């Protein structure tokens with residue numbers, strides 16, 4: 001169904017609803033939803049049905065229980081529709097479904113109601129005729145119906161009664177109307193079936209041209225259905241066959257319409273005949289009435305005996321009979337009788353008049369009825385004509401649409417055909433092109449195959465020749481590799497020999513490290529001109545260009561600015577490792593402030609393992625080695641951290657922390673003391689350790705403690721010497737041999753010259769002390785180099801502490817740190833010149849301090865003897881002091897006094913030996929008091 005036809009139907013329904021329920025006042029152009037909103041209140045449906053079937057639905061019921069009674073009322077309405085035979089809708093359609101079915105149902109109900117009202121009026125007319133003309137009814141006529149029966153009569157019954165009533169010989173208007181509406185009835189009954197049939201089925205039926213039995217509305221539905229389907233599916237291609245069927249259907253509808261028009265014309269002529277018949281009857285009656293009037297007048301003027309004769313006949317009398325009554329009678333008694341007769345005649349006349357009046361009234365009622373029937377007929381015929389016209393108009397527009405669609409579809413088919421042909425041509429072209437292409441590709445493939453075969457052959461040949469060449473080359477490479485390996489071996493051998501030579505000579509090793517420019521210094525000028533063979537360093541004077549301004553130095557190793565902590569330590573590692581073999585090793589970093597001494601020795605703040613300085617890496621290495629040897633040698637490792645600040649007697653803020661590590665006990669002791677000579681730490685607190693990292697953590701704590709005191713003393717870190725000393729004592733578990741080794745890791749204070757730093761006051765004092773201690777270090781080194789009988793160790797606290805690792809059997813490594821900045825040229829030059837002098841110093845071959853068991857026992861005896869002597873000395877002194885009352889302090893007790901600081905080196909060595917022995921035994925020894 002097209003939307004337009006649906007809208008048209010909806011309008012008809014709304015018009016009808018407004019006419020039967022004026023209070024509804026629904027807009028004619030109301031939408032589906034508005035109509036739904038109006039109908040969902042089921043009182044409308046109830047009222048419609050009650051108009052057709054009074055009291056069939058309870059209108060008030062829905063108010064009690066809305067949801068239940070509403071649906072029940074609608075269901076009852078739908079049941080009534082089923083009963084009447086009207087196509088129904090579903091409850092869901094009314095609630096939210098398609099309104100088309102609802103509109104169709106109401107439209108059908110409208111048509112039905114018109115026929116129903118007509119039927120009622122027809123039956124009432126018939127019944128009334130029966131009641132009026134009861135005496136003339138034929139024996140075959142049906143008994144009269146009451147009003148109630150008429151209301152309840154089914155359309156079929158009404159029709160039956162109308163047809164069987166013989167009162168009216170020709171069909172009455174009502175009957176004819178009814179017959180006319182039977183067409184609607186048939187349509188109403190069959191519409192359901194046809195409406196529910198799929199269009200294709202109807203088309204099949206139509207194809208057999210069996211239109212005679214199909215109701216007109218169904219035929220229209222078919223047409224609408226086809227058109228709607230074509231519009232909804234947008235199917236432009238309505239076949240010729242369907243078009244033919246449509247044409248036939250439309251013709252059939254046209255034929256029926258003309259039949260109906262003929263029918264209506266016949267009805268009209270019948271009405272006219274009826275009208276004439278009624279008119280003549282009325283005229284007869286009128287004539288009768290007028291005649292009666294005349295007679296009445298004459299009678300009133302007649303003598304009494306005539307009137308009485310008329311009375312005697314007791315029936316309607318003619319005028320001649322009345323006139324024959326006028327004869328002379330006896331005067332007496334006659335008057336009385338006459339009067340009585342006159343009275344009786346008068347009464348009779350009155351009766352006649354009344355009867356006449358009654359006839360007149362009946363005639364008027366008949367006239368009225370006739371007029372109403374005529375009006376109804378006119379109204380119905382007008383309605384039908386209008387409907388027929390509207391249907392024809394709709395059909396014509398549909399046919400036009402259809403024709404338009406047909407034309408369109410033809411055009412489209414033509415277009416499609418043309419497109420199809422052009423596409424076919426193009427495909428053919430493409431097919432040819434592809435064929436050619438494939439042929440050429442196949443040819444190319446063939447060529448490629450043959451070429452690849454040739455290449456394969458070539459490859460095999462080349463492989464063979466390559467194989468031969470490879471073999472040849474391999475033998476050559478082998479020879480070269482061997483030569484290279486030999487070369488490396490030779491090089492390594494050379495280095496080893498050189499080191500051995502140096503060891504034999506006892507040379508102080510000198511490594512030089514140049515720190516990189518720091519962030520923010522990148523644009524500065526470097527004094528480092530060149531580094532070659534990792535040994536030679538050329539320094540350029542920024543104020544003198546060319547060769548003249550250049551000076552070259554040579555050291556054991558030169559590390560450039562890019563060198564890493566790991567690279568530096570890998571060259572230092574053999575020194576460190578020799579400590580566990582009983583050697584004394586001293587590594588000290590020398591250079592001006594900010595040249596990277598602390599960086600190399602300790603590492604940057606918060607250093608990662610890769611950034612660890614020599615301190616951490618050395619300790620880590622010692623622990624690793626001692627752990628790996630624990631099956632054979634039992635090691636005890638002591639770590640001592642000393643800080644020397646302001647070289648002054650009794651003013652040494654040096655020893656910060658001492659850590660003892662007993663690997664076999666897994667404990668560590670930490671103690672902060674203020675005197676460097678109280679090296680033994682009897683009441684050091686003990687902390688358990690289970691791994692190397694624990695020891696490193698404790699060392700960290702030591703450095704942090706130092707940092708705290710440094711802050712308190714105004715950046716003392718760069719103004720003080722920091723010394724980490726590792727004492728190692730190893731006992732061979734098999735032989736009982738004990739070895740001692742110690743490692744001094746020294747971060748010296750900055751070496752810049754006082755005049756340049758332009759400092760005064762405390763700073764000047766600090767600088768002077770630093771210079772003094774550094775020059776003392778130089779003096780000691782050069783005294784050792786010259787094999788001088790007196791080495792001035794006691795000239796400074798620094799040389800005092802380092803005494804055991806400087807000279808004699810010790811291995812000494814100097815790390816020269818350089819700042820590459822050109823502004824530090826003079827400091828760099830003086831540092832390098834000092835380092836150059838140091839590198840030429842021969843200290844003599846280093847020796848391990850391995851002690852055999854017997855020797856150790858002897859040493860222990862010596863120590864015990866010395867102890868006894870010391871005790872004796874002490875006692876003597878005490879006695880002397882009591883005697884002289886003037887104390888005399890022995891020389892070796894005056895080590896803190898700079899004026900008296902020159903203990904012979906051998907004596908100092910002895911003291912240190914005692915100290916070391918005491919420490920190894922877990923006892924205490926004080927040089928200051930020279931007693932256990």
Ligand SMILES: Nc1ncnc2c1ncn2[C@@H]1O[C@H](COP(=O)(O)OP(=O)(O)OP(=O)(O)O)[C@@H](O)[C@H]1O
Nearest residue numbers: 515516592593594595596597598599717718749750
């Ligand atoms: N090899 C290097 N790589 C990166 N940065 C370095 C290197 N050497 C030194 N530095 C940086 O240079 C700065 C100065 O170094 P450092 O403090 O070690 O000098 P110093 O010689 O110990 O100074 P001071 O004598 O005043 O103690 C520090 O910020 C340090 O991190």
